Amino acid sequence: MSGNGAAKGAEEPRGAERITFEDLVAAIESKLTAAGAAPATARVLATNCASCERDGTLSHGVFRVAGYLDSLERGWADGTAEASVEVAGASFVRIDGRNGFAQPALAAAGPQIEQALADTGVAVVALRNTHHFSALWPELESFARDGRVAMGMIASGKLAVVPEGATCPVFSTNPFGFATPVAEADPVVFDFSTSSMSHGDLQLLRTEGEEAPVGTGVDSAGVASTDPNDILDGGGIRPFGGHKGAMLSFMIETLAAGLTGGAFTFEIDAEAPEGAHTFRTGQLYIVIDPERGGNEAYPARVQGFVDMLRGAGMERLPGDRRYANRAEAAERGIPVTDTIRALFD
Known part of the structure; x- marks a missing residue:
C-alpha cells in the first residue's frame, strides 16, 4: 500500500491510503488459501471481492472476506469443490x-x-x-x-x-x-x-451507527423501524x-x-x-446472443436508446458510478479502509 498514490508493492504502513487492485487481490487470495480454499477458487473469489471494492460496492467487497473465511474454516463450504x-x-x-x-x-x-x-x-x-x-x-x-x-x-x-x-x-x-x-x-x-435495502448495506449502517431510511423495515413486533439493530435482530426488511x-x-x-x-x-x-x-x-x-438471426444492429440501437435517456436528463445510468470508481482506482489505487488494513494484520 502507499500513502501517496497507487501501491508499489506488498508493504503496508499504517498510514497507507491506497492499494493497487493486484495487491488487494493477492492479499485476499492469501487469506482464502490459508483458510483452505484451492488456489484456483481463491483467485476467483479474491478477484470478485477486489473488483467490488475497486468499483465502490463496499457492501460486497472486502467486507465479505470474513464471511468466506468463516465458512471455509468451519467446513460449512468446500473451498476445494470441483463443480x-x-x-x-x-x-x-x-x-x-x-x-x-x-x-x-x-x-x-x-x-x-x-x-x-x-x-x-x-x-x-x-x-x-x-x-x-x-x-x-x-x-x-x-x-x-x-x-x-x-x-x-x-x-x-x-x-x-x-x-x-x-x-x-x-x-x-x-x-x-x-x-x-x-x-x-x-x-x-x-x-x-x-x-428495500440489501442485507449487506443494512449491516454497514449498523456498523457505522447510522439509521436506515424510513420504510426500510420492521422490528420483531412488526412495527416500522429505522434502527438497523431492530430490523436485523428479530425484525425484517420490507x-x-x-x-x-x-x-x-x-x-x-x-x-x-x-x-x-x-x-x-x-x-x-x-x-x-x-x-x-x-x-x-x-x-x-x-x-x-442479441445479434442472432440478423440483429447485428442491436448494440447500436441500445446506444441510441441510452443517448435518448441521457438527453432527457437521466445523466446517471446503472454502472456509471462503478465505472468512474474503477477509472479512479486504475489511476490512483483503491482507497484503504480499516477492513482492507485488517487483511495485513
Missing part, C-alpha cells in the same frame, strides 16, 4: 457446485455455456448447491462485454424480508441483475435486491414497491430455487449452522 456440469439440453446447462462457491462453479461451465450460445443463441444456466456471497453484476458485466445480454437471480439464503401481511421473514433479499452491451460504450449493468417487490421475490424463488433444483430460502435458512454467513443457494442465469 459438476451437465448439458441438459441444447440451451440448458445444469451445474452442481458440490457445496463449493458459485463464481468458480459458473466459470467451470464456461465451455458448455459458449457451446449453447453457438448452437442456439441462448444459454439457460441453473446452479444448485453453491454458496453465493457477492454481487451479481461482475459475472453479468463479463457476459455483456462479450456482446451478450444476460440476467441473473438468486435465492440468496437468509430469511430477511417481511412483506405486508406476513408475521415473519419469508423471502431473502433475492437479488436480480441485468446487463446489456452498448455500442461504443461500457455495458449498462444493474444489480439490485428485491428488498420488499421495495410493496406487493410488487414481494411478487418479484416469489418469481426469483421459483426460478432460482425451484427450477434449478436448489433450496428455497426457507429451506436454506433452516439447514445453515448458527451464525453462518454464506448459504447453499440456487442461482439462475439466462444469457442471450
Whole structure:
C-alpha cells in the first residue's frame, strides 16, 4: 500500500491510503488459501471481492472476506469443490457446485455455456448447491462485454424480508441483475435486491451507527423501524414497491430455487449452522446472443436508446458510478479502509 498514490508493492504502513487492485487481490487470495480454499477458487473469489471494492460496492467487497473465511474454516463450504456440469439440453446447462462457491462453479461451465450460445443463441444456466456471497453484476458485466445480454437471480439464503401481511421473514433479499452491451460504450449493468435495502448495506449502517431510511423495515413486533439493530435482530426488511417487490421475490424463488433444483430460502435458512454467513443457494442465469438471426444492429440501437435517456436528463445510468470508481482506482489505487488494513494484520 502507499500513502501517496497507487501501491508499489506488498508493504503496508499504517498510514497507507491506497492499494493497487493486484495487491488487494493477492492479499485476499492469501487469506482464502490459508483458510483452505484451492488456489484456483481463491483467485476467483479474491478477484470478485477486489473488483467490488475497486468499483465502490463496499457492501460486497472486502467486507465479505470474513464471511468466506468463516465458512471455509468451519467446513460449512468446500473451498476445494470441483463443480459438476451437465448439458441438459441444447440451451440448458445444469451445474452442481458440490457445496463449493458459485463464481468458480459458473466459470467451470464456461465451455458448455459458449457451446449453447453457438448452437442456439441462448444459454439457460441453473446452479444448485453453491454458496453465493457477492454481487451479481461482475459475472453479468463479463457476459455483456462479450456482446451478450444476460440476467441473473438468486435465492440468496437468509430469511430477511417481511412483506405486508406476513408475521415473519419469508423471502431473502433475492437479488436480480441485468446487463446489456452498448455500442461504443461500457455495458449498462444493474444489480439490485428485491428488498428495500440489501442485507449487506443494512449491516454497514449498523456498523457505522447510522439509521436506515424510513420504510426500510420492521422490528420483531412488526412495527416500522429505522434502527438497523431492530430490523436485523428479530425484525425484517420490507420488499421495495410493496406487493410488487414481494411478487418479484416469489418469481426469483421459483426460478432460482425451484427450477434449478436448489433450496428455497426457507429451506436454506433452516439447514445453515448458527451464525453462518454464506448459504447453499440456487442461482439462475439466462444469457442471450442479441445479434442472432440478423440483429447485428442491436448494440447500436441500445446506444441510441441510452443517448435518448441521457438527453432527457437521466445523466446517471446503472454502472456509471462503478465505472468512474474503477477509472479512479486504475489511476490512483483503491482507497484503504480499516477492513482492507485488517487483511495485513
